[in-house]
Amino acid sequence: MILRNLEDAERSDRRVVAENWESVRLLLKGDCMGFSFHITTIYPGTETHIWYKNHLESVYCIEGEGEVEVLDGTDDGGVADAVRIGEPGGVEQACVIYRIAPGTIYVLDKNDRHILRAKTTMKLACVFNPPLNGREIHDEDGAYPLDGEEIAG
Numbered sequence: 462m463i464l465r466n467l468e469d470a471e472r473s474d475r476r477v478v479a480e481n482w483e484s485v486r487l488l489l490k491g492d493c494m495g496f497s498f499h500i501t502t503i504y505p506g507t508e509t510h511i512w513y514k515n516h517l518e519s520v521y522c523i524e525g526e527g528e529v530e531v532l533d534g535t536d537d538g539g540v541a542d543a544v545r546i547g548e549p550g551g552v553e554q555a556c557v558i559y560r561i562a563p564g565t566i567y568v569l570d571k572n573d574r575h576i577l578r579a580k581t582t583m584k585l586a587c588v589f590n591p592p593l594n595g596r597e598i599h600d601e602d603g604a605y606p607l608d609g610e611e612i613a614g
């Protein structure tokens with residue numbers, strides 16, 4: 462069994478700080494679970510372009526409010542209050558915006574290119590498949606490489 466504590470992990474190199482967010486990576490590739498698990502804080506008033514070409518990610522909102530804009534897609538997943546922008550049927554800028562609040566999960570099951578906007582500080586529980594190695598931060602496309610720098614131990 463593996464047991465870790467968020468406060469302890471925050472004081473270790475499991476805490477990774479980027480421009481718009483920081484993330485405490487509680488489980489990583491080295492734990493051999495097939496996924497990684499992170500508690501991520503998104504700073505208020507930020508807008509982050511993300512495109513996890515190499516990973517699938519599930520994001521569960523614990524605290525805070527924001528929105529996710531899915532680029533290159535008009536599928537609103539049947540969510541009643543999703544805001545649809547652009548005409549369905551091939552318009553280049555067509556996209557859907559979902560409101561994110563506590564209790565909501567969004568799942569990037571198609572390596573979806575998206576923009577995450579935080580209205581307030583957001584606390585998110587994030588799962589990555591394949592798992593992150595350790596200290597990855599976004600590249601210019603908003604992606605992580607498949608082979609990042611590992612955290613020992």
Ligand SMILES: CC(=O)NCC[C@H](N)C(=O)O
Binds near residue numbers: 482511577585587
């Ligand atoms: C929601 C999201 O992907 N934010 C960026 C940080 C990421 N969750 C991570 O932990 O690396």
